[in-house]
Amino acid sequence: MTRSHFSDELAQAYVDGALSDREAERCSEHARTCAECRLLVESYRALASDLEALPSLEPELDFTRSVMAVIDEKEHAAAVSAATRSGWWGSPRSPPPRCSSASAPTPGRPR
Secondary structure (H helix, E strand, O other), X not given: OOOOOOOXXXXXXXXXXXXXXXXXXXXXXXXXXXXXXHHHHHHHHHHHHHHHHOOOOOOOOOHHHHHHHHHHHHHHHHHHXXXXXXXXXXXXXXXXXXXXXXXXXXXXOOO
């Protein structure tokens, strides 16, 4: 280890405490004598500290439902576009019926 510099992965593992005791000691020894690796380790420590200081955010209660509604809308728009381009759905004025994931049957569950 003393012959080469830390990789980003090794520096991150060192800062995260994910190395064996022997590996961590070797990294400590190297960082004491190598300014470049010491700076890399310090930058990852600062990043970890900044990330820990961020607030924990909770999604809104209807987050999944609102995301699924956007997905349904985009899928419906894509189906309408494909159907009207190919002409298989009849006239361009008759879009396919809307499907909602909320009303879709669950496999193995009676309606």
